[in-house]
Amino acid sequence: MQKFLQRALAGLFLLVLVSGCASIVSKSTYPVTFNTSPSGADIKITNQFGMVMYEGSTPTTIPLAAGDGFFQKARYQVTISMFGYKSQTFPLEATLDGWYFGNLVFGGLIGMLIVDPATGAMWKLPTSYLQYSLSPSDQASLKIMSIDELPEHLRDKLEPLNEESITN
Incomplete structure (x- = not known):
């Protein structure tokens, strides 16, 4: 029984020694929710090299x-655009995960120098939900609609088009 206990403790010690604390407790990929007001805006996310990650x-x-x-945090540019609204671009940058320093407490030098930096678990994204409010554009815009889409109270203000009104 004592031999089994010694082996179990030695195995546990090796597990702590070769694993990264942030890799065990944290994660390397985070789901991030993007929402806009009004909804339905186009979103484009590029990484620090300009490569499109999502559209x-x-x-x-x-x-x-x-x-x-290896030892590199992710940096993203989030571009939000919608017809009739000003386009907006925001940075989204990972920060150091506090669990990374758990390697010091548990003696995981390999975890601190190899495992967590290689897996990206030493970093975390600062938020999981982002809400953007779009501002109307200063530019005049034209919206072409079917008569079926036009509200009833505006239909009596319609004027017929003929060749004379188009050329004037």
């Missing part, structure tokens, strides 16, 4: 990696 519309939830290489 779609809001609301959406996207898994984003917190690390971007």
Whole structure:
């Protein structure tokens, strides 16, 4: 029984020694939800090298990696655009995960120098939900609608088009 206990403790010690604390407790990819007011805006996310990571519309939830290489945190540019509204670009940057320093407490030198930096678990994304409010554009815009889409109270203000009104 004592031999089994010694082996179990030795195995536990080796597990702590070769594993990264942040890799065990934390994660390297985070789901981030993007929402806009009004919804339905176009969203484009690029990494620090300009590579498009996602293109779609809001609301959406996207898994984003917190690390971007050995000892490198991920940096993203989020661009939100919608017709009739000003386009907005925001940075989204990973920060150091506090669990990374758990390697010091548990003696995981390999975890601190190899495992967590290689997996990206030493980094975390600062938030899991982002809400953006779009501002109307200063530019005049034209919206072409079917008469079926036009509200009843505006239909009596319609004027017929003929060739004379188009050329004037």
